[in-house]
Amino acid sequence: MNLMIASDYDDMSLKAANLILAQVTMKPDSVLGLATGSTPIGTYQQLIERFHAGDVDFSRVRTVNLDEYRGLTREDPQSYYYFMQEHLFSHINIAPDASFIPDGMNDDVQAVCDAYEETIRGLGGVDLQLLGLGNNGHIGFNEPGEVFEKETHCVDLAQSTIEANARFFASVDDVPTQAYTMGIQTIMNAKKILVIVNGAGKAEILKKAFYGPVTPEVPASILQMHPDVTVIADETACGGLL
Numbered sequence: 380m381n382l383m384i385a386s387d388y389d390d391m392s393l394k395a396a397n398l399i400l401a402q403v404t405m406k407p408d409s410v411l412g413l414a415t416g417s418t419p420i421g422t423y424q425q426l427i428e429r430f431h432a433g434d435v436d437f438s439r440v441r442t443v444n445l446d447e448y449r450g451l452t453r454e455d456p457q458s459y460y461y462f463m464q465e466h467l468f469s470h471i472n473i474a475p476d477a478s479f480i481p482d483g484m485n486d487d488v489q490a491v492c493d494a495y496e497e498t499i500r501g502l503g504g505v506d507l508q509l510l511g512l513g514n515n516g517h518i519g520f521n522e523p524g525e526v527f528e529k530e531t532h533c534v535d536l537a538q539s540t541i542e543a544n545a546r547f548f549a550s551v552d553d554v555p556t557q558a559y560t561m562g563i564q565t566i567m568n569a570k571k572i573l574v575i576v577n578g579a580g581k582a583e584i585l586k587k588a589f590y591g592p593v594t595p596e597v598p599a600s601i602l603q604m605h606p607d608v609t610v611i612a613d614e615t616a617c618g619g620l621l
């Protein structure tokens with residue numbers, strides 16, 4: 380694991396965007412695995428700025444997102460489909476049919492999961508997967524549990540995740556209780572992984588995930604087994620390590 384320490388959120392975002400730009404520059408038809416949450420917003424902002432500066436061309440890039448809430452329409456401002464349009468896709472020259480996210484409105488769980496795995500396989504796999512880190516160590520929506528779930532699946536969100544994500548909704552009761560998420564194996568199959576972490580609130584889980592035992596109780600800990608992981612964390616998140 381390669382740990383890059385950033386001075387603050389903006390520096391973390393800049394460093395992450397630089398690595399994504401390097402990936403797209405080296406391989407213009409890269410398959411990028413993308414994440415939602417508040418952590419990557421600054422990274423996406425940097426990508427937009429660099430696109431407008433003429434530093435990068437996304438026209439051949441394909442993307443797959445980690446996860447989507449179950450039961451939210453694409454038009455719902457809280458859906459991850461909407462999030463990606465708002466924070467990245469509508470601002471860059473990515474082809475409209477080149478971005479994929481699980482279909483949160485399809486109730487046929489098996490069909491959604493099989494189709495998503497097939498989509499990722501059909502693209503030739505993920506070249507670079509961007510990840511945030513949940514407060515409880517989740518990646519995508521792979522919640523702590525007894526086993527590592529392998530492929531895309533429907534998950535019951537942990538109460539702590541529902542509470543953490545309530546800040547984006549009118550009330551905690553509006554937060555969906557289920558989501559579709561890439562599995563741990565799906566994520567581990569990515570050729571490269573880039574994890575971004577910021578803030579004192581993530582210090583303890585960052586230490587557990589990357590310096591503690593590998594256990595499904597801390598889903599991100601599996602990343603210790605991946606051959607090409609870069610973690611970019613700001614100084615406050617690194618508080619427990621230094």
Ligand code: GLP
Nearest residue numbers: 415416417418511512513519520
């Ligand atoms: C969300 C997402 C994750 C994200 C995590 C952290 O629930 N499903 O992909 O990494 O929680 O979110 P944040 O970046 O807002 O701390």
